[in-house]
Amino acid sequence: MNFLNVIVCIKQVPDPQHLSKITIDPISKTIRREDVPAVINPLDKHALEEGLRIRDKYGGRVIVLSMCPPQAELACREALAMGADEAILLCDRAFAGADTLSTSYSLSLAIKRIGGFNMILCGNETVDGSTGQVPPQLADFLNVPHVTRARKIEFTNEGMVRVERSIEYGYMVVEVTLPAVIAVTKEINVPRIPTVSGILEAHQREVKVWTAKDIEAEEEKIGLAGSPTQVVDIFSPEIGRKGEILKGEPEEVVKLLVQRLHELGVI
Amino acid sequence: MTKETEEYKGVWAFAEQRKGKLLNVSLELLGGGMEIANKLGVDLTAILIGHNVRKLAKELIAYGADNIHMVSHPLLEFYQSDAYAKVVTDLVNQHNPEILFVGATAVGMDLAPRIAVKLKTGLSAHVVKLEIDEKRHLRQIVPGFGGKVMAVVVCPTHRPQMTTVRPGVFRKPVRDESRRGNIVKVDVDITEDDLRARTIQVVEEKPKEKPLEGAEVVVAGGWGMRAVGGFQPIRELAALLGASVGGTRPSMDEGWISEEQMIGQSGKTIRPKLYIGLGISGEMHHTVGILDSEVIVAVNKDENAPIFQVADLGIVGDLREVLPHLLEEFKRTR
Numbered sequence: 001m002n003f004l005n006v007i008v009c010i011k012q013v014p015d016p017q018h019l020s021k022i023t024i025d026p027i028s029k030t031i032r033r034e035d036v037p038a039v040i041n042p043l044d045k046h047a048l049e050e051g052l053r054i055r056d057k058y059g060g061r062v063i064v065l066s067m068c069p070p071q072a073e074l075a076c077r078e079a080l081a082m083g084a085d086e087a088i089l090l091c092d093r094a095f096a097g098a099d100t101l102s103t104s105y106s107l108s109l110a111i112k113r114i115g116g117f118n119m120i121l122c123g124n125e126t127v128d129g130s131t132g133q134v135p136p137q138l139a140d141f142l143n144v145p146h147v148t149r150a151r152k153i154e155f156t157n158e159g160m161v162r163v164e165r166s167i168e169y170g171y172m173v174v175e176v177t178l179p180a181v182i183a184v185t186k187e188i189n190v191p192r193i194p195t196v197s198g199i200l201e202a203h204q205r206e207v208k209v210w211t212a213k214d215i216e217a218e219e220e221k222i223g224l225a226g227s228p229t230q231v232v233d234i235f236s237p238e239i240g241r242k243g244e245i246l247k248g249e250p251e252e253v254v255k256l257l258v259q260r261l262h263e264l265g266v267i
Numbered sequence: 268m269t270k271e272t273e274e275y276k277g278v279w280a281f282a283e284q285r286k287g288k289l290l291n292v293s294l295e296l297l298g299g300g301m302e303i304a305n306k307l308g309v310d311l312t313a314i315l316i317g318h319n320v321r322k323l324a325k326e327l328i329a330y331g332a333d334n335i336h337m338v339s340h341p342l343l344e345f346y347q348s349d350a351y352a353k354v355v356t357d358l359v360n361q362h363n364p365e366i367l368f369v370g371a372t373a374v375g376m377d378l379a380p381r382i383a384v385k386l387k388t389g390l391s392a393h394v395v396k397l398e399i400d401e402k403r404h405l406r407q408i409v410p411g412f413g414g415k416v417m418a419v420v421v422c423p424t425h426r427p428q429m430t431t432v433r434p435g436v437f438r439k440p441v442r443d444e445s446r447r448g449n450i451v452k453v454d455v456d457i458t459e460d461d462l463r464a465r466t467i468q469v470v471e472e473k474p475k476e477k478p479l480e481g482a483e484v485v486v487a488g489g490w491g492m493r494a495v496g497g498f499q500p501i502r503e504l505a506a507l508l509g510a511s512v513g514g515t516r517p518s519m520d521e522g523w524i525s526e527e528q529m530i531g532q533s534g535k536t537i538r539p540k541l542y543i544g545l546g547i548s549g550e551m552h553h554t555v556g557i558l559d560s561e562v563i564v565a566v567n568k569d570e571n572a573p574i575f576q577v578a579d580l581g582i583v584g585d586l587r588e589v590l591p592h593l594l595e596e597f598k599r600t601r
Contacts, residue, residue, distance in 0.1 A: 019413040020550055020573075031416060100390070101383060128412055130532060131392035133380035136348070140384035145349060145463035148377045167373040169527060172346070173468040180464065228389030228425035229407075231418045237410075237555070241563060245570070245581045253582050254592040257564065258600055260580060266541035266562045267484065267508060267597075 003060025004116045006051040009107060009138070010044040010064055010079055012072035016127040024236055031234065040075045043123025045082075047184050049191040050153065051121050052083045058155070061085040063114060067095060067106055073207050081194035081202035088114070092212040097224030100133040106222050107134070108141035109215040117179055119161075124149055124183040135183035145180045151187035270363065275426040277364035278304040281355065282313040282327055282335075283374055285346075286469065289323050291480060292370035292434040297331040299397065299437030300368055306399050309365070310334055314358055316351055318344035321450070328448035331440045335450045336362075342457045345469050346374045348381065350461035356385040358453065364427045366405055371431035379431050389422035390429040395436055395536070395555070405430070414532045414555030434480060435536040435559070474527060482511035485539045485560075487530055489553070490517040491546020491567060491586055498523040500590045501545060507597050513537065515553045530556040546586050549574025566593075 014022060014036040021035045040048075051062040064079040066072050067090040076087035090110050098106065111117065120142075125132035132148065139146030151171070152164040163174045166185060176182070194202070212222055220226060246253040261267045280296040282289060297311065304311040312334040313327045324335045336358050343350055355378070359367065369379040371393050383390035395417075396408040405428045407420040422428040479485060486505045488498055498512070505512045514524040515531065530537055531553040538559035545566050547553060554577045557563060565578040568585050575581045582589055 014412065016413065019415055019552065022412045022415045024416060031412070100380065101387075104384065125533075129392075130411070130413075131380075131390075132376050133383070133390060133392060136377060136380040137384045140352075140381045146377075146381070147348070147464050149373055165373070166526075167469075169474055170469065170471040172466050173470070174464050174466050176464045228387070229391055229420050229422050232406075232421050233419040234411075235417050235419075237414070237417050237551070237558070239558070239577045241577055242579050243575055243577075243581065244579065245575065245583060247583075250582075250584050250588040251592050253584065254589060254596050257580060257582060258593075258596045261541065261562070261564070262600065264562055 003055070003058045004118050005061050005063055005114065006054055007063050007065055007111055007114060007117050007120045008044070008048045008051045008079070008084070009120065009122045009134070010048065010066045010075060011041045011126050012038045012066065012068050012075040013041045013126050013128045015039045016042065019127065024234055029234055038071060038075070040078055041123050041126045043125065043184065043186060045123075045191040046186050046188055047121040047123045048079055048082055048084065049189045050184055051119075052192070053189065054119070060118070063088065065107065065110055065114070066090065067103060067110070076207040077202045078194065080205050080207070081198040082192060083198060086208070088208045088210055090210050090215070094212040094217070094219070094223050097227060098222065099227035099229045100129075100131055100137055101228060102222055102226035104134050104137035104141055105226060106212075106215065106217055107138050109217055110210060111142060113210070113215050119178060120181040122181065122183045124185050132183070135181050139181035142181070145176050146182070147174050147176055147180065148183040150182050150184045153182060153188070270426075272365070272424060272426050275363045275365040277309050277312055277362065277366075278307065279312045279314065279359070279364040279367045279427065280332070281367070281369045281375065281378070282315045282323070283370055283372060284315065284317050284320060284323055286471070287317075287320075287323070289326055290370060290372060291439060292372060292432070293327075294330045294439045295434065295437040296368045296370055296432060297327065298440040299432065301331045301440060303366065303397065303399060303405070307365070307403060312336065312362075312364065314338070314355055316343050316354055324450045328446055328450070329442050329444055331446070333448050335448065336453050337450055338453045338455055340455060340457055342462065345466040346378070347462055347466055348377055348464050350457050351378055352381040352385060353461055354455055355382050359386060359427060367427040367429045369429070369431050371433045375431050379429060383429050386427070386429075388425040388427060388429055390431070391420040391422075392431050393532075394430045394432050397430070404428070410532055410555050414551035433536045435538055475525075476528070477505075477511040479511045479513050479528060479530065479535050479537050482537065482539050484508045484510035484541045485513050485530075485537055486510045486543045486545070487513040487515070487547060488518055488523065488545045489515040489547030491548070492518065492523065494546065494586050495590060497521070500594065503594055504543070504597065507594065507601070515547055532556065544574055544578070545590070547574050548572045549577060
């Protein structure tokens with residue numbers, strides 16, 4: 001099988017282990033994430049790993065693409081350290097405020113500029129927005145098929161893959177003609193850890209930076225202007241529960257608890 | 268979008284079926300959809316796609332839909348992303364609803380985003396609450412950053428306003444056999460272009476344990492269950508109470524529960540009468556899935572654990588001491 005490019009879309013996100021440290025600034029109503037380290041979105045690592053395995057088996061190139069603020073250069077380098085052949089950071093103030101439609105549009109233009117591809121791999125969702133909407137939307141902008149929640153990808157005939165996608169209480173088997181966008185779940189593989197030489201080498205390599213102009217993006221379709229959805233308010237969820245802590249010896253408090261539950265009629 | 272937003276009318280819901288059965292979430296969409304439709308003074312319409320699904324169309328009427336656009340085609344028996352997206356897009360372009368709900372299921376999350384691009388409209392994900400504002404716009408409240416932050420999303424100038432809704436967020440309406448509605452059979456042409464990603468098999472795996480959906484009592488465990496060697500006490504307790512077992516992501520990573528039993532932002536939203544959280548610290552990522560429980564009980568050895576902010580009743584204590592008494596007391600007072 002002759003391979004062209006596998007493009008892996010990655011996003012730099014707040015480290016999910018530290019999400020509880022995120023706060024909302026009450027005055028500016030913006031999200032504060034200074035104390036939270038940024039990492040490659042965990043599922044995107046699985047996507048990258050899958051791309052690298054495909055390359056290792058069939059040949060071709062793995063190109064990593066990310067639409068993020070400048071600090072995502074670190075994420076791109078980490079991808080290079082894992083073994084990606086090339087990394088492109090799509091970075092421009094004009095992309096700020098983009099919802100998934102606008103983001104997918106911009107990514108699709110960057111991919112058109114990259115040129116031919118057999119497969120685009122993404123993590124199924126990110127830990128911040130968690131919408132999982134970009135892979136199918138990207139596919140539609142590129143007019144190729146898509147499959148989400150992929151836990152296994154097998155190459156069958158020339159130009160086709162068989163994908164197992166997980167669903168509630170089971171799975172579907174989907175035959176997809178390439179090129180296609182495939183969004184992966186963590187069941188698909190275990191991502192490799194970058195080698196020391198990989199990391200050292202990645203330091204020397206170039207992370208290309210492309211702007212909105214480089215991809216010939218139409219101004220009204222990118223960033224906030226290109227986003228049909230807008231966030232008009234953010235807040236910390238209010239809970240409003242009594243929060244009664246029962247105190248005493250375990251045997252006593254348990255008796256008390258069970259009694260209360262009987263009284264409340266919930267058991 | 269070629270019309271003014273005011274010219275879009277109607278609340279629509281995508282009714283998902285699998286192997287000839289309607290998913291519960293589809294019925295819940297009708298419950299929530301009906302409330303919104305009533306507030307707006309418009310019809311509630313469902314789209315149903317499959318093969319030989321007329322019986323299901325009648326069910327949707329009994330559960331509150333005023334109209335059904337029914338597409339029945341042998342090639343559409345299983346979910347086919349390209350074909351389903353085309354069918355829904357064409358119907359929406361013909362009828363111009365102002366709102367389209369899709370269940371946030373594996374299929375719904377695969378389908379809705381593609382439709383949104385074809386319709387060039389906005390889509391929000393995993394809505395937990397909906398409101399209609401004074402301009403008849405849909406205010407969509409969604410969780411972000413693992414539930415730490417709630418965002419209010421609107422789609423002011425594009426139509427329809429699309430949103431995916433988690434199972435358990437809306438209430439399933441009461442079935443009423445006497446309800447009347449219109450079933451419109453829609454003919455469609457399906458070509459190879461519409462089947463570039465072709466589902467050839469749907470394999471169902473019956474849940475090994477009582478599912479979380481619709482459970483009246485849920486006993487859930489977190490990382491703290493390490494202290495007692497895992498989930499055995501939880502399963503005992505659940506058996507005693509006739510409860511379903513749930514847990515957090517760490518519990519799933521440990522292999523104590525399946526993905527289907529995970530509660531929270533990336534998992535299930537539950538609304539039992541009673542939720543008991545054992546050894547769960549209460550990160551928003553998990554608790555965002557339990558906030559609709561009638562009564563929340565928590566046991567944790569750390570009095571500063573965030574779970575106590577969301578609990579009605581709490582015990583600060585060592586699970587190794589508390590659990591045996593808990594099991595004993597529930598047995599005794601059965």
